[in-house]
Amino acid sequence: MAETATAAPKRSSSWRQFKAILRKDIVMELRTKEMLSSMTLYTLLTLVIYQIALSQSGSGFDIRLIAAGLVWLAFVFTSMLGLNRSLVHEKDQGCLEALLLAPVDRPVIFFAKAVGNLIFLLIVEVVTVPIFAVAFMSGRPIAGPFWMLVLSAFVGSLGIAGVGTFLATMAVNARGGSFILSVLFIPLMYPALLAAVAGSSAVVLGGEGYAATFWQAVGMGAGIDAIMLLAVFALYEFVVGA
Amino acid sequence: MAMDRNRLTFAAVVVGGLLTTVAFVLAFFVAAPVLANNTLTAGGGALIGGKLITNPVLFSQKIFFFHVPVAITSFVIFFFTAFYGVRFLMTKDKRFDTKARIATEITLVFVALTMITGDIWTRYEWGTWWVWEPRLTTYFIMMMLVIVYFVLRASIEDEERRAVYASAFGILAFLDAPLSFAITRIVPSGAHPVVLRAGGGLDAVQLGGFLIGLAGMLCFGYAIYQLRIREETAKERLEVLKASLEG
Numbered sequence: 001m002a003e004t005a006t007a008a009p010k011r012s013s014s015w016r017q018f019k020a021i022l023r024k025d026i027v028m029e030l031r032t033k034e035m036l037s038s039m040t041l042y043t044l045l046t047l048v049i050y051q052i053a054l055s056q057s058g059s060g061f062d063i064r065l066i067a068a069g070l071v072w073l074a075f076v077f078t079s080m081l082g083l084n085r086s087l088v089h090e091k092d093q094g095c096l097e098a099l100l101l102a103p104v105d106r107p108v109i110f111f112a113k114a115v116g117n118l119i120f121l122l123i124v125e126v127v128t129v130p131i132f133a134v135a136f137m138s139g140r141p142i143a144g145p146f147w148m149l150v151l152s153a154f155v156g157s158l159g160i161a162g163v164g165t166f167l168a169t170m171a172v173n174a175r176g177g178s179f180i181l182s183v184l185f186i187p188l189m190y191p192a193l194l195a196a197v198a199g200s201s202a203v204v205l206g207g208e209g210y211a212a213t214f215w216q217a218v219g220m221g222a223g224i225d226a227i228m229l230l231a232v233f234a235l236y237e238f239v240v241g242a
Numbered sequence: 243m244a245m246d247r248n249r250l251t252f253a254a255v256v257v258g259g260l261l262t263t264v265a266f267v268l269a270f271f272v273a274a275p276v277l278a279n280n281t282l283t284a285g286g287g288a289l290i291g292g293k294l295i296t297n298p299v300l301f302s303q304k305i306f307f308f309h310v311p312v313a314i315t316s317f318v319i320f321f322f323t324a325f326y327g328v329r330f331l332m333t334k335d336k337r338f339d340t341k342a343r344i345a346t347e348i349t350l351v352f353v354a355l356t357m358i359t360g361d362i363w364t365r366y367e368w369g370t371w372w373v374w375e376p377r378l379t380t381y382f383i384m385m386m387l388v389i390v391y392f393v394l395r396a397s398i399e400d401e402e403r404r405a406v407y408a409s410a411f412g413i414l415a416f417l418d419a420p421l422s423f424a425i426t427r428i429v430p431s432g433a434h435p436v437v438l439r440a441g442g443g444l445d446a447v448q449l450g451g452f453l454i455g456l457a458g459m460l461c462f463g464y465a466i467y468q469l470r471i472r473e474e475t476a477k478e479r480l481e482v483l484k485a486s487l488e489g
Contacts, residue, residue, distance in 0.1 A: 163414075170394070170407045170411070173398065173400075174394065174397040174407070175397045175398070175399070176397055180393070180394060180397050183390050183393055183394075184390055184411065186386075187386040187390060187415075187418075188387065188415065188418075190380075190418075191383075228417070231414055235331075235410040238331050238409075239406060239407060242402060242403040242407065
């Protein structure tokens with residue numbers, strides 16, 4: 001009886017701490033609009049680069065063959081920008097140290113930061129995909145149902161936000177922060193990104209047995225997410241305090 | 243204890259040298275050609291990827307006796323990066339970080355050897371230097387992770403923090419190794435041959451030569467690792483002595 005009485009408030013306070021940190025990030029973003037605006041702008045400029053890259057491809061070129069890969073590329077670039085920012089803020093203003101001094105469990109900090117980054121990334125994705133569709137797909141429909149695309153985007157983004165938050169925490173304390181983040185992030189995320197592109201591409205392209213390919217890719221992506229997230233969750237405690 | 247280890251290291255060099263030499267002699271003068279993805283047919287051809295190949299089996303397959311042991315050794319040593327990473331995080335003992343770093347260094351040496359021998363074979367057998375094939379890709383990623391490990395270390399000044407970050411990253415990076423190792427079994431459509439498997443068709447001499455080569459390479463890996471550790475320990479002791487003289 002006494003045990004449950006002490007256990008119950010602790011659990012609720014973890015949840016409250018989580019909400020408090022997440023709310024802090026969201027409120028700050030709503031006031032400054034710094035991360036979302038810079039991430040969206042960066043994605044738009046990435047699309048401009050795509051236009052340059054594809055400018056000589058001619059009208060016969062079917063963009064759908066590489067569409068999923070291009071969109072994921074934009075997500076990867078912009079998420080590295082956002083992830084770096086989200087931790088640089090904490091570092092510059094001494095907020096991370098204050099959080100560590102406060103009686104907050106380290107995993108709670110990780111979850112709150114990762115969920116915040118996931119939310120921002122998903123918002124950017126929601127803005128980017130229609131713009132990409134209008135600018136590049138020129139009326140070509142995607143073969144599979146839309147919810148499949150959403151699912152594969154979510155599975156991929158989950159891994160990006162989780163592992164990315166972990167790596168960004170290391171990168172802000174290293175010399176050449178954003179460079180370090182990208183060199184750590186890309187090879188480590190390779191399997192997850194490959195699964196994400198495979199899943200999304202199957203939906204865009206369709207064709208025989210695309211659903212099987214899709215589920216295989218999404219299943220693999222989810223499996224990789226689970227392994228990676230468990231690993232970074234276990235390691236975060238060491239890294240954030242170091 | 244230290245004396246024993248020195249003798250063991252010396253023994254590992256000698257045994258490694260002997261075993262790899264024996265393996266090479268077996269590979270080049272005794273063992274029959276190794277047919278990758280093979281099912282021997284009566285006509286002397288081989289089924290490769292479901293197609294009957296009747297070309298004479300190329301001499302280039304002899305690289306199997308070098309390339310595969312080196313690659314397996316790279317996986318084995320990379321495991322110690324993660325292992326000592328975990329040990330470091332558990333104990334915060336600096337020696338484990340040094341061990342993890344040296345293990346990663348040796349991994350890089352063996353990864354480089356694997357890449358070079360693999361590429362020579364690929365150029366000869368497949369006619370191109372590189373294909374983005376599952377095994378090659380995941381192994382390439384593993385090489386990148388090993389290189390990035392040192393980039394990360396170089397970018398952090400604080401010693402304790404460097405050790406913690408490197409340990410954490412080493413553990414995460416090692417997650418790619420089992421994937422790379424197993425990928426030819428997961429994605430059998432890849433071009434990379436899978437010789438070592440049930441019913442893979444290695445005869446006793448081929449298998450013996452391969453295993454001797456593998457044992458030799460593991461001995462070499464161990465010996466280089468121990469020698470580097472010795473060098474590092476001596477260096478650290480020198481620093482301590484220097485500090486005490488200045489002190």
